[in-house]
Amino acid sequence: xSERKQIQVPVMADLAARGxxxxxxxxVGCAGAFDxxxxxxxxxxxxxxxxxxxKYAVLGMEETCTGDPAKRAGNEFLFQMQAMxxxxxxxxxxxxxxxxxxxxxxxxxxxxxxALGGNYEVIxxxxxxxxxxxxxxxxxxxxxxxxxxxxxFHDSCYLGRANNIYxxxxxxxxxxxxxxxxxxxxxxxxxxxxxxxxxxxxxxEPGNKDINVERAEEAIGTGATIIASACPFxxxxxxxxxxxxxxxxxxxxxxxxxxxxxxxxxxx
Amino acid sequence: MVVALxxxxxxxxxxxxxxxxxxxxxxxxxxxxxxxxxxxxxLVAFGQQKMFKRPLPAVLHLFxxxxxxxxxxxxxxxxxxxxxxxxxxxxxxxxxxxxxxAINEVLGLLVIIACVIFLARRxxxxxxxxxxxxxxxxxxxxxxxxxLITEIVLMVALFAFNIADQKLAQxxxxxxxxxxxxxxxxxxLFGSDVNTMQVxxxxxxxxxxxxxxxxxxxxxxxxxxxxxxSFPNVYYSKLEPKGQFSxxxxxxxxxxxxxxxxxxxxxAPEGTDPQKFGAKDVEDLTWKQLLDSYTCxxxxxxxxxCPANLTGKLLSPRKIVMDTRDRMEEKGESPLxxxxxxxxxxxxxxxxxxxxxxxxxxxxPEELWACTTCNACVxxxxxxxxxxxTIIDLRRYLVLEESAAPASxxxxxxxxENNGAPWAFSPSDxxxxxxxxxxxxxx
Numbered sequence: 098x099s100e101r102k103q104i105q106v107p108v109m110a111d112l113a114a115r116g117x118x119x120x121x122x123x124x125v126g127c128a129g130a131f132d133x134x135x136x137x138x139x140x141x142x143x144x145x146x147x148x149x150x151x152k153y154a155v156l157g158m159e160e161t162c163t164g165d166p167a168k169r170a171g172n173e174f175l176f177q178m179q180a181m182x183x184x185x186x187x188x189x190x191x192x193x194x195x196x197x198x199x200x201x202x203x204x205x206x207x208x209x210x211x212a213l214g215g216n217y218e219v220i221x222x223x224x225x226x227x228x229x230x231x232x233x234x235x236x237x238x239x240x241x242x243x244x245x246x247x248x249x250f251h252d253s254c255y256l257g258r259a260n261n262i263y264x265x266x267x268x269x270x271x272x273x274x275x276x277x278x279x280x281x282x283x284x285x286x287x288x289x290x291x292x293x294x295x296x297x298x299x300x301x302e303p304g305n306k307d308i309n310v311e312r313a314e315e316a317i318g319t320g321a322t323i324i325a326s327a328c329p330f331x332x333x334x335x336x337x338x339x340x341x342x343x344x345x346x347x348x349x350x351x352x353x354x355x356x357x358x359x360x361x362x363x364x365x
Numbered sequence: 366m367v368v369a370l371x372x373x374x375x376x377x378x379x380x381x382x383x384x385x386x387x388x389x390x391x392x393x394x395x396x397x398x399x400x401x402x403x404x405x406x407x408l409v410a411f412g413q414q415k416m417f418k419r420p421l422p423a424v425l426h427l428f429x430x431x432x433x434x435x436x437x438x439x440x441x442x443x444x445x446x447x448x449x450x451x452x453x454x455x456x457x458x459x460x461x462x463x464x465x466x467a468i469n470e471v472l473g474l475l476v477i478i479a480c481v482i483f484l485a486r487r488x489x490x491x492x493x494x495x496x497x498x499x500x501x502x503x504x505x506x507x508x509x510x511x512x513l514i515t516e517i518v519l520m521v522a523l524f525a526f527n528i529a530d531q532k533l534a535q536x537x538x539x540x541x542x543x544x545x546x547x548x549x550x551x552x553x554l555f556g557s558d559v560n561t562m563q564v565x566x567x568x569x570x571x572x573x574x575x576x577x578x579x580x581x582x583x584x585x586x587x588x589x590x591x592x593x594x595s596f597p598n599v600y601y602s603k604l605e606p607k608g609q610f611s612x613x614x615x616x617x618x619x620x621x622x623x624x625x626x627x628x629x630x631x632x633a634p635e636g637t638d639p640q641k642f643g644a645k646d647v648e649d650l651t652w653k654q655l656l657d658s659y660t661c662x663x664x665x666x667x668x669x670x671c672p673a674n675l676t677g678k679l680l681s682p683r684k685i686v687m688d689t690r691d692r693m694e695e696k697g698e699s700p701l702x703x704x705x706x707x708x709x710x711x712x713x714x715x716x717x718x719x720x721x722x723x724x725x726x727x728x729x730p731e732e733l734w735a736c737t738t739c740n741a742c743v744x745x746x747x748x749x750x751x752x753x754x755t756i757i758d759l760r761r762y763l764v765l766e767e768s769a770a771p772a773s774x775x776x777x778x779x780x781x782e783n784n785g786a787p788w789a790f791s792p793s794d795x796x797x798x799x800x801x802x803x804x805x806x807x808x
Contacts, residue, residue, distance in 0.1 A: 102806040106799040127786040129798070136798040144804040157796040161785030169738050170774050171643065171760030173613045175781060177620050208609035213617060254739040259608025285744055286418075289672040294738030298777040298787055302735040305677030312672075365803040 101365050104147055108157040109190050119154040121220070122187070124197035124206070127162055128329030134336065135329045141358035142198055142222055148363050149234040153196075159186055165201040168209065170295035177213060180205075184215035198222040198354060200255035200328045201293075207260070221256060222354055223266040223327045230272045240274025241360025247276045248356075249321035251312065251335055252287030253328035266327045269353050273360055278319045288312050290338075292330035313338025317348055324350045366448045372578030379585040382698035383659060389697050390652035397604045405749070410599040415747040419666070422486075425479040429516065432476035433592065436469050439523070443574050453530075456542025466543035470527070473520045474547050480513045480520075487513075494665030498674075500684035503709030505588070505663050512589045519576045524548050526569030529555060529562045536562070586702035591662045595748040598660040601653055602749035607740045610757055613642060643761025646722040647693045650758060657750040658690035667742035667752055673735040679714055680735035682742035682752035688727035689755060695721070724759050733760050734771055 112119060123146065129139040146153045164179030183206075187195075195217050197203050207219035229235045250270060256262045263284045270277055282288040291301070291308030301307060313335055316324045324339070326332045336350045351359075358364050408414040413430065416423040442455045456462050486492045487509055496506070527548035534541035535552065536559055555565050584590045618630040644650050667682040668674050674681050694703050711717065715732075718725045733756055742752040763769045770778070777787045785792050 099805050099807050101803055104799075104802045104804055106796075106802065108796075125798070127788065127790075130795045131786060131788055131790045139798050140802055143799070143802065147804055148807070155796075155799075157799075158792060160795060161792070162781045162787060164781070166777055166787045167781055168610060169757075170770060170777070171757060171762075171764035172770070172778055173616050173642065173761055174620070174765060175778055177613075177616050179781065179785075181620060181624070204606070204608040208606050209612065212612035254737070254741075255608050258740040258744050260606050286670070286741075288670075288675075289737045289739035289741065291672060291676075291737060294736050295774055295777065296737050299734070299771050299773040301676075302673070302678045302680070302731055304673070304679075304735075308672045308676050308737065311676055363805050363807070365805045 099362070104143060106143060106157075107154045109154045109192075110157070110159065112154050113190055118191060120152040121194045121196045122190075122192045123153050123155050124195050124199075124202055125155055125160060126197060126199035126202045126329065128333075129198060130160065132329060132333070135332060135352075138198055138329070138332070138352040138354055141352070141364065142354040144358050144363045144365075145226070145229070145235065145354060145361070148358075148361065149229055156186065163202045163205040165205040166295045166298060168205070169293065176209075180210055180213050180215065184210060184213060187215060187217060192217060194218045194220065196220045196222060196225050198327070198329070198352065200253045200259070201330070204255045204259050221260075221262060221265070221327070223256065223262060223269055226269045226353065226357055227265040230269060235272070235357060235361055237272050237274075237357070237360045240272075241362070243273040243275045243323070243356060243360055245274070245276055246323060247278055247319070247321045248273070248323045248325050249278050249280055249316050249319045250283070250325045250327075250353075251280070251290065251316060251331055252283060253326065253331050254287070254289050254293050256327055257287055258285060266325070266353050269357060270325055273356060275323075278321055280315050280319055282315065288315065290328075290331040290334035292334045297330050297333070307338070307341070309334035309338035310341050313342055313344075317342055317344055322348055323356075324348060325353055325356060326350060327353050368575060368578060369444060369447065372581060375582050376585075379582065379700060382700065383585055383590075386693050386697040387652050387655045387659065389648045389693065390650050390655040391648070393651040393653060395601050395653060401604055402600050402602075405602060405604075406596065406600045409602075409747070409749055410596045413747065415745075415749075418745070422483075425482055428472065428475040428479040432472040432520075435465075435472055436476075436523070438465060439469050440574075440577060443570065447574060453542050459542075462542055463544040467546050470524075470545055470547040473523055477517055477520050480517045484510065484513050494669040498665070498668060498681050498684065499679075499712030499715050500681060500687045501663075501665075502711070504707050505687070507707075508587050508589075509663070511583070512587060515576065515580050515583075519573055519580070522569045522572035522576060524551075524569075525555075526566050526573060528552060529566035529569060532557060533559065533562045533566060582701065586700040588661060588663045591660050591748060594656060594660040595662075598653075598656050599749045601656070603751055603754075607743055607753075611754065613761070616642065642765035643763070644755070644758035645724045645762045645766070647689060647696055649762070650689065650723075650755060654751070654755050654758070655689065655693055657752075657755070658686050658693065660748050661686045661690065661750060662748065663687060664747070666745040666747065667750070670741040670745045672737055672739060672741065678732075678735035679729070680732045682756075685728055685732070685752055685755055686750060689723060692721075692723045692727050724762060728759060730763055730769065733763065736760075 125139055128135045161182060162179050164176035168176035195206060203219055203221045248270060250266055290312055324335050326335055332350055332352060339345050339348050416426055445454050446452060487495050527545055528551050531541055531545060531552050555561060621628045622630050665683050671682055716729060720726045736756050738753060740753060780787050780789050784790060
């Protein structure tokens with residue numbers, strides 16, 4: 098039986114008021130909360146969490162920037178202020194495990210919060226989804242609607258080189274039974290989308306080409322009809338790059354969580 | 366013996382200068398698992414693991430590297446022979462000596478072949494990463510050619526000595542210790558006159574030994590110094606995930622004191638200015654970052670994979686590392702051959718100021734702001750240099766000391782401070798994504 102059902106996303110403060118603790122805190126991130134395109138990824142991931150019955154919660158309006166863009170831009174003071182605010186929130190709720198779809202939030206909380214006293218198990222959603230698939234909680238019978246479709250995965254720098262996570266997103270995509278093709282520059286040799294290091298918030302320096310255009314050309318060159326990403330900034334940059342090549346009708350950019358939710362038939 | 370002592374003495378004197386330069390850097394305790402460090406040392410430094418991302422230069426470089434290690438055994442013999450007036454003293458090793466000599470000769474030939482191909486790649490086919498970029502000025506280009514030609518000359522001298530030595534033995538009816546698979550094929554190359562043979566053997570022997578001592582003293586002025594520094598540099602390379610940027614502890618103390626007036630700020634380590642954030646000049650970098658610059662082989666792998674550089678931006682990670690060394694040698698101790706004039710003209714696009722500091726005097730803000738912090742440079746470096754850490758420290762100085770971030774980044778900082786997000790959205794809208802959220806329940 099399939100039925101359309103509304104989701105009431107559990108908020109940490111409410112759980113705490115009832116004396117409950119979730120298994121994981123889902124850290125949404127600023128892009129996940131505000132970027133119109135990327136909000137779909139947040140929703141898709143929540144649908145997956147509901148689907149598999151994970152006991153989760155979000156911070157809701159208590160969430161604030163991890164400080165990643167400030168730190169990459171050299172504003173260590175602002176970064177640490179943000180980090181300490183967030184650590185106080187996490188510790189106030191006794192949070193132990195955090196899952197997030199944003200590799201920048203993931204890297205910052207996992208690697209840079211410990212020096213400021215914040216120690217948590219931090220999981221990127223690619224690893225989280227990989228585990229759900231391995232445990233059989235997400236089945237995608239027969240590969241779903243992406244079976245045989247040509248998909249290429251664009252590595253996020255902050256997931257790949259920064260944290261050596263290359264296989265998890267690929268194993269997630271393998272569950273779709275699609276035709277996975279690699280770009281020439283992939284895994285440790287992957288080319289940045291151009292957004293990292295706070296470039297997302299500024300115009301590029303003078304040059305002869307935009308980095309996302311260079312990368313989009315490479316992705317389109319594989320003949321893929323879907324570019325899969327696992328990072329909000331990569332998603333924006335790759336989508337814009339595809340548009341610059343006037344290919345937005347034939348090549349689409351999706352997050353791995355969107356593909357899984359769609360293939361599992363839980364989008365509504 | 367006098368020559369040998371002079372050569373070694375001069376070298377030690379130069380090394381002391383370099384150690385003093387590296388000690389200009391900030392103290393930083395690099396701790397962590399020694400077994401992990403040894404593993405990196407074995408794989409990356411001794412095993413040249415990261416070179417093999419590009420197989421052709423890796424194999425050729427391997428020839429030169431192994432050649433260097435093995436042929437130096439013969440150097441020991443030459444030094445002993447020279448000092449004590451013996452002749453092929455290690456010949457007492459018998460068959461072991463023969464095998465050693467045979468390996469030496471094969472490697473010597475491979476070194477010559479590799480160096481000739483390397484010269485061709487730099488000067489004929491002009492491989493872009495080896496020839497292009499504002500940092501590839503007159504000196505770095507010449508330096509590379511000097512190294513390759515010197516290595517060829519040293520090998521040729523060794524072969525000349527072996528050829529003449531064999532002919533001399535042949536003429537006098539002696540059995541020469543050792544086996545010579547390469548020079549053995551050319552025994553008659555120089556004719557059969559005893560006097561000529563003695564002169565050629567003498568020249569070959571002296572050119573090899575004096576050449577090596579001279580080359581050793583050229584190292585501190587050259588990128589070839591990596592044959593020494595790459596080992597400690599790899600040993601002390603970063604073990605943390607590449608995405609983890611350093612924490613500025615003085616800021617942590619400042620914020621904690623701000624939040625809690627009773628917090629006692631521990632005294633800053635001696636010789637450091639706790640109030641200075643980021644790096645403006647070489648002494649603001651850590652000793653490891655300075656060692657990085659002494660380890661750079663200027664191979665350009667970092668720049669050739671840099672997304673900013675690939676799309677025509679001014680940033681070149683190699684330039685940042687080379688600038689650091691040039692500035693360090695200008696400000697601190699200079700090696701024998703240091704002379705800024707022979708570095709050649711700076712590119713027109715690099716608009717440095719008169720201010721003689723690493724920031725602005727060498728590295729411009731335009732270069733620094735082009736970085737996406739993607740770590741491709743760090744990943745590509747065969748000797749584990751961390752170009753990104755220097756870029757970030759220079760950015761920190763621009764932002765924290767000069768408030769000189771690009772306007773759009775200042776807007777982003779303001780947004781984070783005021784709204785808790787890098788974009789100008791209201792915090793009260795943060796949870797709107799969860800409104801009217803539906804799924805298909807399959808139970």
